[in-house]
Amino acid sequence: MNRAEAHFSHGIADNLEDPKYNHYKYWSNPLEMKLPDAPNMEIYCSYGVGIPTERSYVYKLSPSNKCKRIPYQIDTSVDGEDGSCLKSGVYFADGDESVPVLSAGFMCAKGWKGRTRFNPSGINTYVREYQSKPPTSGIKSTTHVDIMGNIALIEDILRVAAGATGEEIGGDKIYSDILRMSERINLRLWWPGSIEIATGKVLADEREKKPHTAEMDYSLAALKLLCGQLKDARGTPSQSALTLGGILFQRVWLQGVLVSNDDEDRLLLDDSTGIVELNLSGDFRQRQWKTGMYVMVVGGYFVRTGDIPVIKVHKIVDLSPFPDREAMWYLEVLEAYKLFYQPLIEEFI
Template sequence: MSSLRKRAQGTQSETALARTPSPEKAEDGRLESVSKIVDSKLSHKYGDKHGGQHKTRKRRNGFIFFLGGLFGIVVAGFFARQSDLIEFPELGDLSMDSLMDVLPAGFVRDVRDLARGEREAVNYDSFSVGLNLLSQGVKANHPVIMIPGVISTGLESWGTTNSSTQYFRKRLWGSWSMMRALVLDKEGWKRHIMLDKYTGLDPPGGIKLRAAQGFDAADFFITGYWIWNKILENLATIGYDPTNSYTAAYDWRLSYANLEVRDQYFTRLQMYIEMGVKTSKKKVVLVSHSMGSQVIFYFFHWVAAESGGNGGDSWVDDHIDSWINISGCMLGALKGVPAVLSGEMKDTAQLNAFAVYGLEKFLGRDERAEIFRAMPGISSMLPMGGNAVWGNSTWAPDDMPDQNVTYGNFLNFKQINGTNKYRNLTVEDSLSYLMNTTEDWYQDQIKGSYSHGVAHTTAEVEANEKDPRKWINPLETRLPLAPNLKIYCFYGIGKPTERSYFYRTPESPLTSLNITIDTSLTQGNVDHGVILGEGDGTVNLLSVGYMCNRGWNMHRYNPAGVEIKVFEMPHEPDRFSPRGGPNTGDHVDILGRSSLNDLILRVAAGKGDDVGESVVSEIRTYAERVKIYEEDAYL
């Protein structure tokens, strides 16, 4: 492995804005009306700076084919997008014969082109943010505990039965060993990576995967694809090390309740925080990303509850100084619905026919949906708030005034011969459809672990504090009673993000799926059946922004008056940098953004008062339209 860290191929920075619309005519003008509205909205607000993206896209399809064929791009695509293309000696004794069905003809050439482009790109110094702040007297102060997002943490095999010994202490998620296992032993890899469908815990037969621990657990996804590494580098420059910082990695496949049942995760997190306070005499700063923010919100309830950590209502105020919420999908991720419904999302829908063939050959839609469903942690990100947040068949809060087709129709079905086999479905309808068409074991897992509604009164919120199923949902439960706690919401904006979908019945009579994304529909910002809206490329703006900008301003959701600061980060990628450079707003790549690292270090150093607010999107306008209101007694 070269000493140069070769970063992953390209953010799709406003790809949809730059793409030439397909000449295909949308039925009844419906597709065209959606395209023009969304295109106009995003282009007007954030600009179209990346006309050269079309050229990059052709090369990218080869990369997606490679990763899709090896381990199912949908899994990595859920929150980490495509991986870096780098040297991979870890593949060991893989023969060329075993790779013939995996590698497209131009793959090696594409790797070389990417590496050459990366060397020529503007390369910013990973340590520069920390060194600059150190020169201003900014130094380590509060202990820092980091909670990664979904799929970020590597999963190691600790089983010692015959089927597992070959993988002992090897990562079957988050390494090249994972890819090797999938190529040579796909069924074995599936048995290891999927949890027991009925218990949601380890599968039978002695299979035992556990989250990797320490900074290595989430600093890189696979060799060369950094996730938390740049934050770690900058923290180190102002004085952080393993004695005053810690990565609280977890097995993201598990439901939150089972994180405690199997791994005692929340007990350990409570102890790490208490140890940090005891050894430093200062409160802890929590830094979470994506799904990690949901984990923290759940932890706040668990640690106070008698049935959990039994810390009481004062525990958070006594131990936590600040919570830095980075790109937190507080109201879920819309792309989670097609993932568990049909094993698809934008990342798969956009593939060309050759790449789709490679993906389907290794992990078909049925298999991908099965894998996602057998990971209850993934379903923690199903959208919350129902039609009050996401809209109904005539309206959505992020619709524009001149929009003819609402985002509220989440799953859309094109008419055939003037009739619809399926009616269009809202988010609420879609979740009901999911529960009515999936296996009983999946329904039992989700209904027993999560809740997706809205509590409209203080009495409802307080009652929900006693129901662990509600603890993940900030619209049904409250922030901790911690008046001294400070919350910082940092998230990216301005990158086209999945908002709704066109679906159809599948062509194959052999599939067990009832519906699949209609990838034949492409025009403007409707990309292969995916209607794009506002967000960070992965999580929609309403999910990352609603609670921070409005929800937590309501008394029932924030009775202690916890201070909330919001700093939005527009997606302004360096067109020559595969990961977007120091000003990216991409969901994952934002962790390397210079301004984000600057803000994290200031809060950790006890200078959070220096952090201002910056809201440049329309989130506060959209939030006002959400049909959740303050109670009359607190107006």
């Protein structure tokens, strides 16, 4: 075990800028290593699905007369109900017989999707899944080794090698539940500066702050415009609305990545603090919004009982072509109110 720990790591990086992650033992772990600065490159997660695959186990203590160096063994007496994924102490999931879908596809489905701290240059990633079909070891088999002879995989490789892009070969090709499973994983993906919903506070964490080239406009004209916008944004207060100087801070500015629709065909946004639903109307509803788009959203924020929060979208902009762009948040720091807005705000409202 000591030898394995010296050469491999299985953690999750808090700060990828830490020099310790230059050590080779982290290189094989995508959660402790950034992708290269190569925005024109593409990455494909190509793997088989549709085969029951071992994912986790139920253990019990080993008898004292057995191997003393390994105190646990699989409890083969444990079975789930009929149709359960638990059989003889082993939990099964979708996969290629050796690697579960979540292990094979998570990084392309979420961890590297768009511009994240693991993919700072926004390299395009594609999930290409291949369904297993009989016979075993045939040209449509997708088991962990046999997939090397899968005709669909070979065709994809040849087309990409000949110069085709991921979009040209069809983009994502997904048969499994990888997108929904990935959404349920709470992994911090974004840079500092995401806005805490409805309060205007900047989320603070241990990561180093990125330098901002644009400063807030403190001119009187800008202040008048801001106060007017905030005043007009008043609506039915939500539980998280905040009143300062007579202004109801319920409007929200967010940047994040669109994640797949749920069963009710709702458009969802992940801003790294959680998932919110986007309520679109008018022309915005007619546009083609795709999973993985990096967007800015402005709208009214509402808390709901028994469901995720919803933003009634006033404006939504696709920032995917500009992964380095950050919107200028008028409510970026709550202390700005105390320093600047509070002394003047009553004069203009």
